[in-house]
Amino acid sequence: MKKIAWILVILLISISIISGCSKKEEKESINILDLKWEDIVSQSKGQEVNIYMWGGDKSVNSYIDDWAKPLIKKKFNISLNRVPINDPKDMINKLLTEKEVDKKQGSIDILWINGENFKTSKDNNLLWASFADKLPNYNKYVDKDSLDIKYDFGEDTMGMEVPWGKSQFVFIYDSEKVKNPPKDMKEFKEWIKENPGKFTYPSPPDFTGSAFIRQTFVHLIGEYKGYDTVDMNKFKSDSNITWDYMKEIKPYLWRKGKTYPESSSKLDMLYANGEVLMSMSYNPLHAFNKIKNGEFKESTNVFFLNDGTLSNTHYLTIPFNASNKEGAMVVINFLLSPNAQITKFNPSYWGDGLVISYDKLSNSDKEKLSSIYGLKETKFLEKLQKHKIPEMKSKYVEEIEKDWMENVAKD
Template sequence: MRKVTTPVITIIVIAICLFLAGCSQAQNKSDPAAAATSTDLLKANWDEVASQAKGQTVNMYMWGGSESINRYMDEWVAPRLKEDYEVTLHRAPVNDINDTVNKLLAEKQVNKKEGSVDLIWINGENFKNAKEQDLLWGSFDKQLPNFNQYIDANAPDIKDDFGLPTEGLEAPWGKAQFVFIYDSNKIKTPPTSLAQLADWVKQNPGKFTYPAPPDFTGSAFIRQALYETTGGYQQYMKPLDADSLTPKLSPLWNYLNSMETSLWREGKTYPESLAKLDQLYANGEVWMTMGYDPARASNEIKKGTFPASTRTFVLEAGTLANTHYLSIPFNSTHQAGAMVAINFMLSPEAQIAKFDPLNWGEDMSLDLEKLSPEDQRLVSEIDRGIATLPAGELASHRLPELPSAYVDVLDNGWLEYVAK
């Protein structure tokens, strides 16, 4: 047999490679979806993104503690996303999105390039940690047609997340405001300040509590108390200086400790989540609950979970308000599908449906003035429920959130000076 020399082998290999490359190029020219796979999605046009997204399954990690939110995602968003865009949305519920951030961090540390998290519901301290650890994919918001058309990108409560610039790493999904929920049959005149709340707690022992930080709602209650017990929020709208902050916190810890023995179970234990607190309220063990969703009380009344006498209130000095976002992790394997899902959830159709308490009842992230007259009419006609405060009253009582660096300091302080 004739021996084949090395130069001949080299020529054959090169010829095969050129042939395969030509086939690949021809295939990409005839298949836009295949071509899009090699395109930088952060620069691609929207048709390329939508084409690549078809057939993808997007794993969305999100807090799963609300039945109405879960139903909106599973029964309203997912079917339409599947039918209109051929994208399957899989909701992955978690108790605390911080667990998902830690999961991403662990994957980053072992250089896992193909993760299981494609889309994440995030804001505040979790966004800060994800951004600082480089756990998010890239600046994608300007790629979304609905973001460009309907969002006021320069609004302070959009471009900054708990004082931290978003820089396009997340897209605003909705707005929330802290409200207190109470049974009007048992509480004829709800307190209008935290000082009045403390008096009420002492006069009605065992009928009030709050979730233990770092639960998201419990942490928010602590921040709310910080503002009113230490002279207002303005002094905290700057980067954290831990040394100067510590002396300011004594009135906060004193306030919380002053009513601790009058709390549910004498403050010896706290509900570990908002869901647990809601259950205590629904059972009549406590007479108040709380949360970031102004329409949630109305939703729970309609479901029969909360008594029909349930109402909500805000404090005269105002309550915390913020925007929450959707983001794409650094190692998402379905970025195109995630972008299409986010863009759909920012559409007027999806946002107006979310605004309706029959679905969720949460405030929209869209700029109302950017909507069509017909969509503005639809928004104005939605009945948000008997327990939902008027939009004007909520808006006039909005207070900005602390910069996210403060959150861990306060949560850890509560563990040290209150829980112990």
């Protein structure tokens, strides 16, 4: 009898396992994008969503941890977990490895991404699907036909990533010590030589450092439109002008150019401590946020070069093997809501540029926006908008970082 009882127990366990597996397979066989949005929201409840993102800025981290995370938990019963990373390329390499070994359930649910990292992910099938049009807030508030949203560093997003914010490159300076900031790259070189040791930039692959090199390249060649397509022969020839320029200023940089800050946050620290007189950011509101937080002096101001300033959009995407795709979609949709975007725009939280269209907002939301910044900041942003330069294609970004290492860093 005991033997028969054990056989029955084993049989019941086997049936349970098979039933569980069949339910899992049944769920996986359902195309999430074919579900109604209400059903996606329902299935997301109780999920833990890991968002992998650069963790080098306190304001950005606080926006996620202190504002977004509690609200998402309360509204959707989703636990949002921010995973800080130093370089998004590390996560791309992680996904490449997981793709190679056919790992079905990954740890990354949402990835903050743009530019060359998006292209690499797209080319290697590391992204899940074209999910953007499934998000109600994307359809309601985003200008989907805008070229700086549809294309990421010249690459068609195909709805595989969703815009999260907009940025433009600016320089930050101490107006008490720098009375007349440079207006072009020629004046910049003169200023650096006149103020030895008081300027530097982050070393690539830091995003801001790489952007400074691209900004320099664009201004020095003076014919940006020639880079709408990929022409590596032209690039190699033109880039010599940039490397000559950067080698010329190198001895006059902080620590005589023998070392560089490894991140934009380290450069901010050098500026805040008075070791250098300038910093830089791809967030035009970054300096104003730092002033408000007491990290930068009140005499801090912002400038850009007369010929224009690089601009781009940054995005959120879902990897191919995300374990909680429903939760990831709900979180991203929430981060596109007017409430989340306007709060992110506020310097008390992050101060990042809006990606939703102003014209699509309600009158009350427009009033909220107008009350956030003072006259000085508002006028600066209006002026900055007129000096946009589109980013280079991602292929050039890879080459610039590699060539800088060979031609400048190792020189």
